[in-house]
Each structure stands twice: as C-alpha cells, then as structure tokens.
Amino acid sequence: MQDPFCNEEAYSKTVFYESDYFRVLYDLRPVIRGHVLFVSKRHVTNLLELNNEEIGDLHKTFMKVIPAILKVYGATDESYDITSQIGPYSGRTVPHLHFHVLPRSRSDEYQNEEKNIFDDLKLNRTHFGASDVETEVKKLRKEFGYKPKTK
Numbered sequence: 344m345q346d347p348f349c350n351e352e353a354y355s356k357t358v359f360y361e362s363d364y365f366r367v368l369y370d371l372r373p374v375i376r377g378h379v380l381f382v383s384k385r386h387v388t389n390l391l392e393l394n395n396e397e398i399g400d401l402h403k404t405f406m407k408v409i410p411a412i413l414k415v416y417g418a419t420d421e422s423y424d425i426t427s428q429i430g431p432y433s434g435r436t437v438p439h440l441h442f443h444v445l446p447r448s449r450s451d452e453y454q455n456e457e458k459n460i461f462d463d464l465k466l467n468r469t470h471f472g473a474s475d476v477e478t479e480v481k482k483l484r485k486e487f488g489y490k491p492k493t494k
C-alpha cells in the first residue's frame with residue numbers, strides 16, 4: 344500500500360506548519376472546513392513508538408496549532424474532535440501515524456442528529472473540491488507564516 348506521508352510530493356501542496364518532528368497539513372478530502380492532519384515526520388505506525396522528545400514536540404505542536412485553527416474556523420467554546428486510527432483493526436487507511444483535528448461549532452452541519460462526523464470520516468469525504476482546499480491552504484499558510492519550498 345502507498346504511504347502518502349512518506350512521499351514529499353503527496354503533502355507538499357497542503358502543509359502549512361512544521362515543527363521538529365511533525366508536519367501539519369490541510370486534509371485533501373476534508374470532512375468539515377478546517378479539517379487538518381498532524382503527521383509524524385519519522386515513519387511510525389503507532390503513537391506508542393514515539394520517544395519522549397517527539398511526544399513533547401507533538402504536545403507543543405498541538406498547543407500552537409489547535410487554538411489557531413479553532414479561531415480561524417470559528418469553532419465555538421473550543422470545540423473540536425481529535426482522532427487517530429492505530430493498528431490494522433482500527434479502521435485506519437494509511438499506516439503512518441497521524442491525527443485528524445476537526446473544528447466544531449454550534450452551527451456546524453454535524454449538530455444534526457442524522458449525521459455523524461465519524462461516519463463521514465470513513466465514508467463520505469467529498470464535501471469540498473480541490474479549489475476550496477487550495478483556498479484554505481493559502482489562508483493557513485498566511486496565518487502561520489509558512490513559506491512553501493519552491494522547486
């Protein structure tokens with residue numbers, strides 16, 4: 344199986360923040376606007392493989408990026424979902440450690456009882472088109488002062 348998170352081409356268009364050990368990307372198939380991924384730079388499949396330094400860096404990265412994302416996407420009362428599927432029986436699709444962060448608000452479409460954001464995370468990832476993704480990446484790169492490497 345292809346591992347997009349070990350392939351620079353796959354994330355170069357969507358990364359908007361980098362720490363020593365993690366990259367933060369806008370999801371190519373976002374379930375909700377502001378759906379981002381925290382991806383380890385080192386190839387590991389399990390959270391429990393991270394060493395103390397990487398765990399510390401992950402925490403710092405969450406502390407820096409999550410509040411900014413919530414602000415940008417108007418998530419009310421600091422609401423967000425954070426999820427990671429780890430191991431072959433978890434429902435994961437890419438066996439490289441990553442965390443989904445989904446900003447939530449009082450008025451988002453998933454407040455409707457008929458719709459479950461976790462069902463959509465598995466099954467329905469076609470809410471937004473490529474140009475919408477591009478717009479959001481541009482916005483987040485500006486917010487975080489991220490300069491993409493030019494070829």
Ligand SMILES: [Zn+2]
Pocket residue numbers: 346348349385386387438439
């Ligand atoms: Zn990998």
